[in-house]
Amino acid sequence: MQKPAFVSDYMEGAHPAILQRLLETNLEKTAGYGYDEYSEAARKKIREACGAPDADVFFLAGGTQTNAVMIDSILRPYQGVIAVTTGHIAGHEAGAIEYGGHKVLVAEQTDGKVSAESIDRILRGYAEDENHEHMVMPGMVYLSQPTEYGTLYSLAELQAISGVCKEHHIPLYLDGARLAYALACPANDVTLRDLAALCDAFYIGGTKCGALFGEAVVIPRHDYIPHLFTIIKQHGALLAKGRVAGIQFDTLFTDGLYERLGKTAIEAADRIRRALAEKGYREAFPSPTNQIFVALNEKQLAALSERAELAFWEKREDGDTVMRIATSWATTPEDADRLIACL
Amino acid sequence: MQKPAFVSDYMEGAHPAILQRLLETNLEKTAGYGYDEYSEAARKKIREACGAPDADVFFLAGGTQTNAVMIDSILRPYQGVIAVTTGHIAGHEAGAIEYGGHKVLVAEQTDGKVSAESIDRILRGYAEDENHEHMVMPGMVYLSQPTEYGTLYSLAELQAISGVCKEHHIPLYLDGARLAYALACPANDVTLRDLAALCDAFYIGGTKCGALFGEAVVIPRHDYIPHLFTIIKQHGALLAKGRVAGIQFDTLFTDGLYERLGKTAIEAADRIRRALAEKGYREAFPSPTNQIFVALNEKQLAALSERAELAFWEKREDGDTVMRIATSWATTPEDADRLIACL
């Protein structure tokens, strides 16, 4: 029998409603490249969910691709993007941002988050440095919600960051690869409408949130990035059968599915968190969403690795190993219990 | 009632066997990034079909992406790729190759094809030019089968080209976006095994040949391109849920489906070709696969455009407009007849 597997939130296929819809529409003929009616319907529903009637919406295949395309299209070629040292683009995208010619300007993080003050300090530091003409100009801010550490920006924090960005006239972009797990989290107070109001661009993650694949970029102001269609094509990111992404997001944004989808993941994660605490395990850092980071000593690590599949996160200086437990929209209470039984 | 639509071969969903398989496997948990058992099974079947037991096989999302990744990973940064002026990378990929820093070195074409002699002439011309240190070094050859014009390289032609490449020590890469329609064409004498024997890399197209999306890169010699996994990630082309592509190609390469798939498309195209000829239409150039290029005068164009959906191809100097009629694996004889009724 297979060990309980909590390695990541992209281990399953798609939400059943998505597959059902793909089946129903399979032999219809539609236009390519996102000009089909399903993509258009999905865009309309996303605009409504975001309260952004003029938003441009594009569907791409994956997260790194989306980050690379968006950062490259927002920045001028001589600019860099501010991100926390632990940001996905800073460490785990194999240099995709630098491949586009841009430096990732790292900011300090606390629990995976950057503060408005820290961004302000970087921007002022650049402006006041007498040598700044010889330096990479910060041209945008990259955040993710939830962060790489599963933590959440509060609305107040996001508003402060957005304020600093506006003050310095630089765009704010948010990576929502796991956004469904933020939206479904009781601790969260940031809605899609807030994101559309505060960000110049963000993406709503599909791959990790119920889709076979796909991310929906939302750009609240129409034509904020001219010729983005061509830029997407230039980056090899344009889907010929755009409808496949369109149908998925149309389904995810029908009757609020996307906003409900993460609920089971959060409930399963909370169930596991309680069990961990009861059994004396320590969380490496607190995270309220679908990812749990647990610090294990050597003995715990050996025992647990034998009984369950978790993801290696990092080796700590104190010798402990941090492992990640990720639940998903498909995790059942029974799945959680099987893992708990291994603790 | 909808007009008969023959705009392209990516207007449908997926082959029903693929959707069926996605359904059956949907809630299984698998490893990410192509390390799952379905991707592994698909790789194994593709290696067998190609007679290339050591081949590296990777699955990417789309054609432009695949071309960009492969060309960028095969070339050294100061090299360019030889392609016909009508090659997809030369005109219709929005500069994706140049985005990677490489020049497309154009060769003359006849019916969409380049000859071994022409390639040899370019390579010798470069080598003999006294200023070649100031020029872009040709570093590989790009072909497609079928070509942009739906034509086919014969085995003899491919062998000659491969021979020239070997003589000049430069790799040969083949874009098989519509490869199923070549393989199913009676006029074709080039097999998957031939491609694996003659090319340094090629890709088997899924998006236009029955998949929801996806292309399978085949590199006959193991580790010919070191660290390709990381390069794919760096280009934003790595699928987190690799299994979605894996399952599709596993299905396409089960019981030779891929090699049969194009047959209906070719039969429908031939049926349409005969009708066109009977009714006095002229093909702009002969193409034996699933694409038909018909030259229409103004009156024909107006009449036909009203009754059917075709793709604009180009305006000719004689005033005629070339329109493309594309059939696909999903085109039924009835579909063909509906179009024929419009002629």
Add this chain to the structure above:
Amino acid sequence: MQKPAFVSDYMEGAHPAILQRLLETNLEKTAGYGYDEYSEAARKKIREACGAPDADVFFLAGGTQTNAVMIDSILRPYQGVIAVTTGHIAGHEAGAIEYGGHKVLVAEQTDGKVSAESIDRILRGYAEDENHEHMVMPGMVYLSQPTEYGTLYSLAELQAISGVCKEHHIPLYLDGARLAYALACPANDVTLRDLAALCDAFYIGGTKCGALFGEAVVIPRHDYIPHLFTIIKQHGALLAKGRVAGIQFDTLFTDGLYERLGKTAIEAADRIRRALAEKGYREAFPSPTNQIFVALNEKQLAALSERAELAFWEKREDGDTVMRIATSWATTPEDADRLIACL
């Protein structure tokens, strides 16, 4: 004794006045990066010579570098540059433009020149192509004066081209690597003021026109390219000791030296042209400036190669070899006579 050498116009050192000035100023201390008083003086004189009081002026080290920096800073990342097939950037800059991510969109040439009609056709063709979202958008026009073939655009031709560019809202950039030889040519009717009035940017060549090295970029409208200083640095093209270029251009633009400098070259070239004609040699194409292109049969080539040093230009289909004879600001009448004696 050395053979008469007419391989190129960059075979000598610098105009004596430049070396003299470098000597006089050698031990003064000045600010770096072009912020010194000599660079400022040179900028002022160039603005005056161009009748462009608000122009931004930058000094770079060489021609390919200048083209790469300017094209990359003028284009948006998804755009390409229109140039004739024989343009320097199209064939002899080792892919420097593609290195910056841009495609060179080639236009047909006649005697090395592109016509306004041809540019208009390309721009309209792009705009009208139904697939243009999948193509590289033309974003600027590149010319050179004189051209690679030593020919000249007339003022009327340049005005027509500039008109087409303005109509299509795309910038016009001119490469003046050998501009001194155009300005000193009796057949020329285009002044520096005309260039400043018609181009969005151009450069005044120093390397081939009397300087040790260096090119002066002129951008008539101030801040047309924001942050160009940083872009130059990013491209590795910023001179730490900017004064070395500044002093050279200050000298070249003192008392109209630059506009007089090419006169001896043109006179020497004309003298050689007359001798060639008298002795029955054929020019491959007519060029009124400091470059002569002569078509030689095998016997002529062998004989002449033994007696003089010329530059290989190209092998023609009729079997003849085109060789280039280049005079320079340093060519004396005696030098010309020594070559003539070899004919």
Add this chain to the structure above:
Amino acid sequence: MQKPAFVSDYMEGAHPAILQRLLETNLEKTAGYGYDEYSEAARKKIREACGAPDADVFFLAGGTQTNAVMIDSILRPYQGVIAVTTGHIAGHEAGAIEYGGHKVLVAEQTDGKVSAESIDRILRGYAEDENHEHMVMPGMVYLSQPTEYGTLYSLAELQAISGVCKEHHIPLYLDGARLAYALACPANDVTLRDLAALCDAFYIGGTKCGALFGEAVVIPRHDYIPHLFTIIKQHGALLAKGRVAGIQFDTLFTDGLYERLGKTAIEAADRIRRALAEKGYREAFPSPTNQIFVALNEKQLAALSERAELAFWEKREDGDTVMRIATSWATTPEDADRLIACL
């Protein structure tokens, strides 16, 4: 009267012997692109000075350009370069390395230096990280001698670093923008021969060490970087009049001038250091070469800024401002005394 100026070591023209040589050779005709006899002579002398008879030697115009070309030509496109956080490429080259597509992988520094242990830790960390296929692969190490902080690697330190690089099979590259000031420093025990023995490539700085401009790249093993000529051209870094750099380096390497040149700078710097200490100023960190970093409180800063020209270095957290005093090969004892009188 001008204030004593110690802003940088590129405030003067060239060593008089260089200008003299440029004058003497000015009207000779030579081949372009470094194929002239002076460049060849300079290469020969540099090979001798480095004890590297097979070395490839190239002359480029400036430091950032040289770093960008060398790093881009040594790395594979998916690799990054390890450098200290304070390395020139990490902070003050306006993203030139990222422009080439590469990440700068920062290492901790002490007094501007990285240790062999730290490099080893980074390389092992990468190799052992389970996610390293998703990360930028470290592909080379970048050092500078002297460092940005004017400090020196000892021979033992360089040997240790070179050993770690060899063990991990990654190349070692050294930026010698100010190398003359290291070679002339009594505290230095690293010779040109040592550099040639320990590095895969390094450059001997001219711009800051007596030349009008120019850096000499030394690659001890012949053809270690194939087609570097073309790569240099592609980067816009090829000098058409290569002789101008060749003559300068030929002069600098005649009779050991380069190795003597920095002596006056070091002596002047030591004289200033002693005066600073006597008058109670504090060095921000000890540096034995031609750069002195002095920490000034507000009052000292105001007073000194009025009387002398120094370079702003950084604002410290304790409120002090670090200013840099740079001497050069042209600094006389009288110059030093004039500055000392201002303290």
